[in-house]
Amino acid sequence: METRELICINCPLGCSLTVTMENGTVKKVEGNTCPKGEAYGEKEVTNPTRIVTSSVRVEGGNLPVVSVKTASDIPKGMIAACAKALKSVCVKAPVHIGDVVLSDVCGTGVDMIATKNIEEN
Secondary structure, three states: EEEEEEEEEOOOOOEEEEEEEEEEEEEEEOOOOOHHHHHHHHHHHOOOOOOOOOOEEEOOOOOEEEHHHHHHHHEHHHHHHHHHHHOEEEEEEEEEOOOOEEHHHHOOOOOOEEOOOEEEE
């Protein structure tokens, strides 16, 4: 049996979780005070994912960059590739919240979207 100690990030309580695994399968999650903690613990040890936030360059805008984020979570192991892909992205103003600035980032099936409005100069 293998155990992993985690802090749940699903709500402000930050429960200390103990996840017990056997042969790569989660056997139990302990320490959670709500069902979300159990689901988080299981997912975090079997298939960790994250929302990625960053910025990309803007051409002709009232600001030089726009903040962006993934529309949903991506595999944790893809974060570095995602950041590298964003280095070459430059969008033209105007940019609006929710605009897709990079489709299917790194083959994840998840779009990178703008989180700020940038107007033209």
